[in-house]
Amino acid sequence: MNTKTIHNASETTFVINPKKFVLWLIIVASVMLFAGFTSAYIVRRGEGNWELFNLPSNFIYSTIVIALSSVSMQLSSVFAKKLERNKASLYLWITLGLGILFCMLQYLGWKQLIADNVYFAFSNPSNSFVYVITGVHLAHVIGGIVFLSIVSFQALSKNKNSSSISIYHSMCNTYWHFIGLLWMYLYFFLYLNR
Secondary structure, eight states: OOEEEEEOSSOEEEEEOHHHHHHHHHHHHHHHHHHHHHHHHHHHHHTSOOOOOOOOHHHHHHHHHHHHHHHHHHHHHHHHHTTOHHHHHHHHHHHHHHHHHHHHHHHHHHHHHHHTTOOOBTTBHHHHHHHHHHHHHHHHHHHHHHHHHHHHHHHHOSSSOHHHHHHHHHHHHHHHHHHHHHHHHHHHHHHHTO
């Protein structure tokens, strides 16, 4: 997180970019949301009436895709810091494509769950938890895709101020790594606790 230190004769103050501060608040709120979901999952599982099921194979493929998208996002960030706009933009577009592929794999995973008779139903909470947890995460990914799209188009614009692009690029990088790590945690949590 970029911070500046301002020294006065009597005090030291840290100044954080307000947009980055809001992003970190969103990330903290999301961590709390998913901590609540996973805690509720564990508590409800302990109460019984829990049906065991297999996670769809498409979820492991989506895990690989989101990991690759984090690599491409990081490469974009490296090139952005070197002011190599074309390479940074290329890797942003690759990340965007991988993000869309992740969404498609999640959808196919849900279709696979339905084919295995795992439905969103109040009669069986184990099934419902999987849909809620993966669905809310998917909403976060879709938000990230919108953010990536905006940053990708900004990177193509020759008229844009490079400092404003770098702030948004840095924020997008942070958010994208967050949702990637979050999915890996959720996948392994569901895999180990189904």
